[in-house]
Amino acid sequence: MNTADFTPEFTAEDLQSLQATVERFAKQAVAPHVPAWEEAGQFDRSLYTEAAQLGLLGLGYPAHLGGTPAPWCARNAMSQTLARYGGSGGVMASLFSLNIGLPPVMAHGSAELQAEVVPPVLRGEQIAALAITESGGGSDVASLRTTARAEGADYVIDGEKVFITSGLRADWITLAVRTDPASKGASGISLIVVPPGTPGISRTRLHKMGWHSSDTAQLRFDGVRVPQRYRLGEEGTGFRMIMGNFNGERLAMSAMALGFAQACFDEALAWARQRQTFGTALIERQVIRHKLMDMQMRISSTQAWVDAVTQQADANQTDAAWVAQVCLLKNHATQTLQFCADAAVQMLGGMGFMRGTVSERVYREVKVMMIGGGAEEIMKELAAKQLGI
Numbered sequence: 217m218n219t220a221d222f223t224p225e226f227t228a229e230d231l232q233s234l235q236a237t238v239e240r241f242a243k244q245a246v247a248p249h250v251p252a253w254e255e256a257g258q259f260d261r262s263l264y265t266e267a268a269q270l271g272l273l274g275l276g277y278p279a280h281l282g283g284t285p286a287p288w289c290a291r292n293a294m295s296q297t298l299a300r301y302g303g304s305g306g307v308m309a310s311l312f313s314l315n316i317g318l319p320p321v322m323a324h325g326s327a328e329l330q331a332e333v334v335p336p337v338l339r340g341e342q343i344a345a346l347a348i349t350e351s352g353g354g355s356d357v358a359s360l361r362t363t364a365r366a367e368g369a370d371y372v373i374d375g376e377k378v379f380i381t382s383g384l385r386a387d388w389i390t391l392a393v394r395t396d397p398a399s400k401g402a403s404g405i406s407l408i409v410v411p412p413g414t415p416g417i418s419r420t421r422l423h424k425m426g427w428h429s430s431d432t433a434q435l436r437f438d439g440v441r442v443p444q445r446y447r448l449g450e451e452g453t454g455f456r457m458i459m460g461n462f463n464g465e466r467l468a469m470s471a472m473a474l475g476f477a478q479a480c481f482d483e484a485l486a487w488a489r490q491r492q493t494f495g496t497a498l499i500e501r502q503v504i505r506h507k508l509m510d511m512q513m514r515i516s517s518t519q520a521w522v523d524a525v526t527q528q529a530d531a532n533q534t535d536a537a538w539v540a541q542v543c544l545l546k547n548h549a550t551q552t553l554q555f556c557a558d559a560a561v562q563m564l565g566g567m568g569f570m571r572g573t574v575s576e577r578v579y580r581e582v583k584v585m586m587i588g589g590g591a592e593e594i595m596k597e598l599a600a601k602q603l604g605i
Contacts, residue, residue, distance in 0.1 A: 226290050234290055235297045241270055242301035250304045251572055253429035257421070259307055261385070267311060268340030272298075276315075277322070281334040287530040292471035292522065299475025300482070303574040305581040306429035308472060310343075313382040316465050317344035317390045320407055320457050324449040333388055333409060342412060345386035347377040347435055348458060357392070357458055358402040362437065364393035366444065371395070371408060373416075373440040383433025384419050387412035391437075392458060395451045402455035407448040416440035426580035463534070465589045466542050467525065470549035473585050474518050476578050477553045480560035481511045483574045487564050498563070507559050514552040521545050540602035543595040550586040557582050 245266055253259040267273050276291045277283025298308060314337050321333050336342040350360050362375025373393060380386075389410040396404030410417070418436045448457065485508060488498040498504045525541050528534065560575035561568035568575050586592055 226287055231290060231293055235293055237270060238272065238294050238297040239301050241267070241272070242298050242303075246298070246302035246304065246307055250302070250307065250429065250577070253304070253307065254571075254577070255428075257428060258385070258431045259310070259429050263307070263311060264340035264343065266340070268338060273312075273314060273340055274338040277318070277334065277338060281330060282338045283334075288467065288526045289523075289530055292468065292526050295468055295471040296475035296478075296522075299472045300478045303476070303479050303577065304429055305472070305476065305578070305585065306427035309427055310382045310385075310430040312468075313346070313386070314338075314344040315468065316346040316381075316461065317386075317388060319461050319464060320346075320390050320448055321409060323460070324407070324453075324457055325409070326445075329409065329446065329448075337388065342387035343382050343385050344388040344390070345380055345382040346390045346461075347380045347383070348392040349377060349379045351376060351378045351434075358405070358455060359400075360392055360394060360405065362391070362393050363397060364395050364406065364408060364442075365397070366395070367441075370441045370443055371447070373408070373410075373437045373442060375437050377435040377437075379422065380433050380435055381430060383435055384421060384431040389417075389435070390448075392454055395454075399452075403452055405454040405458070406451050407454040407457050408442055409446045409448065410440065410442055411446065414440055414442060425583065426577070427584055462590060463539060463542055466546040466595075467529065469585060469589050470518075470522055470525075470542075470545045473546075473549035473553040474515065474522055476581070476585075477511070477515050477518065477549075477556040480553075480556040480575050480578055481508070481515060484508065484511070484556075484560040484563045487567070504563060507563060511556045511559050514555055518545075518549050518552045521548060536602040540599040543590070543599040543602070546589065547586075547592050547595050550582070550592075553578070553585060554582045 245263065249259070264273065271284045272294060274283035275286045275294055278285060302308065318334060318337060321330055325333070337344045348357060350362065362373065362377065364371040364373045391408050391410050393406055393408055394404050395406040416438045417440055420434045422432045422434055424432055488504050488508065491498045522545065525538070525545050528538050557575060557579040561579050564573060564575055567573055570576060
């Protein structure tokens, strides 16, 4: 999201206050309920309104649409804190799916469209999602096959999307389509916002390794009619919009991964202090202390990198070199998460294999963090291209 026109300064006190609010919200409204939500396959819809009332859903959006202008350092602090103390990637993925669904509307939608779409989502009354990925396509966005043909004042949409976060409950769907059937590449792609209650959409729940409390769906569009006024920008410009949207998503995922790594460290440290083996606490074992320091080493390096890239984003220093840094940071942060989750489960031993521990849940969520938003291999290749290598 481009916030250059409405990003105020945030003081250290502002950030501390935000982090304290998010920590309380995570500990009271999220963490105690996660096991039940994991079993249910979704969390209570009331969580959207609770988060909205605290201003969390609107963080980074303009005030005239009901948001709270905020720099990336504040948004990433929120993501990292909620990940650390909430301990559920599934909750965060669906609760904040607006932050991948709405940025294209903010960057490319008309003032009238923004006023229609954004405020009810920021109030927690409606849910926004992004639908790009297709079966067999994955990261190859330019090969998408969902079509939208112009017919009078409408588009008629046919096709399928898969792995869509909030796909079951989404009211607004920011949808990638091919508006030029003659084009087989990036030039024929457009973005259309599908409004709530539009007929012709069927939704199928997908069952996953992790993120159980996030509803993830396959969507099918059969002759779905959407007025052309819901298109974002000009026809055929959607691919560039999608690529620009990924940068913010990857930066946010890096902050989330860091928070989850910290959650694993917190649980492992607490366990090591209270768990007695052969007459002494685990923390007294040198091998355990060294493993904890290996975790802390990776967490500290990731924190420094997140802070540096975030500072550049807030200074609008988002050139090709910055894009490369975001890609590599996303890989580094998720590798840190992978290491810390594995180390925590190992230290917890049998308990680490039991449902109900944070580390077990996060361990199952590692791979979606390493794949979602751009797989490691794609990130390396994109970074190399940005650096001219």
